[in-house]
Amino acid sequence: MIKKVLIAIWIMGLACQYACADELIAEDSAPINARMKLAIAELNHSGQDENPPNLGISLDKTGDKSIAKAALFSLILPGSGEYYLGHKTRAKVFFGAEAVTWGTYATYKKVADWRREDLDVFTNTHADIDVSDREDEFLQILKRYPRSENLPNLSGSYNEGVRRDARYYYPGLDDAEAREQYEQENYLTGDNSFTWDTRANWIEYRVLLHSYRDADQKAFYLTGVAFLTRLISVIDTIWLGKKYKKMRLSENMELELGGNPLKHHASLILKVKY
Known part of the structure; x- marks a missing residue:
């Protein structure tokens, strides 16, 4: 009892x-x-x-976090995967890097746009040609040649180079027709013709073109930096996720x-x- x-x-x-x-x-x-x-x-x-x-x-599943989800977060926005795993200081570093990268990118793109506008105005004024819709290849022609066609007592034009190439590609007497066709297809005439008014302005154009291309290339390189930042953040997130799971397993055994x-x-x- x-x-x-x-x-x-x-x-x-x-x-x-x-x-x-x-x-x-x-x-x-x-x-x-x-x-x-x-x-x-x-x-x-x-x-x-x-x-x-x-x-x-x-076994009790409490507070479990997905490594794959964290990696996806970091791929979309560097640092968000670290933040998801609780590493807020590391996340702030990546957030700051992302902000600086895209802020600098926007700055260089804006500078490139300004330089391109300067090129348009400059070529219209000093070479009598509109380059607002021209590709980079045409801008390089304006850089290498002082004029599209020879002038009296002035050689070294772009069209002179075309004729020289035509004679090289079609040297025979029987190639006269092909040579002439090549010249007509590659000559710069009409709206495509240009002549720099002074040598000083021609040199100044080269400086402006270099400034424009430099800003545009730096903006392009920054897109690569943004991709690299994402790659580093994803790798860091995966490493932290594995470390997190090991820590959870060791700390929650009793x-x-x-x-x-x-x-x-x-x-x-x-x-x-x-």
Whole structure:
């Protein structure tokens, strides 16, 4: 009779312990009802076996974070994957790098646009030609040649170079027709003709062209920097994610000892939160 009373008191103590300890309930991976049923089941079987040890493993998924999701975040915006994993300082570094990269890119693109406008005005004024819709190849022609066609006592024109190339490609007497066709297809005439008014302005054009191309190329290189920043952030995020999972596994392993003290019935539970 006394033994049954002690058992009843022990069960009531367990119930009070689970009802009052809210923090223990939040951390425990098994519900209260399940634990109570487990305790009653152990007591019911205690009479059949005096020392029935029980070894169990309990897994609780709490706070798990996806490495793939973090990597995707970093690919979209460098630093967001680090922020997702809780590394806010590292995230701020990548955020800052991204802001500087695109801010500098916008600056160089704007400078390139200004330089191109300067080129348009300059060539209209000093070479009598509109280059607003011209490709880079044509801009290079204006850089290399002072005029499209020879003038009296002035040689070195672009069309002179075309005739020279035609004679090189079609040197024979029977190639006269092909040579003439090549010349007509490659001559710069009409709206494509140009003549620099002074040598000084021709040289100044080269400076403006270099300034324009330099700003435009730097803007292009910065897109590569943005891609590289994303690659570094993705690699960093994957490394941090693996480190995070190892840390979660090591920090959230604990052993819990329980059982029936009257029957020497012990249970050992390995709890892993991941």
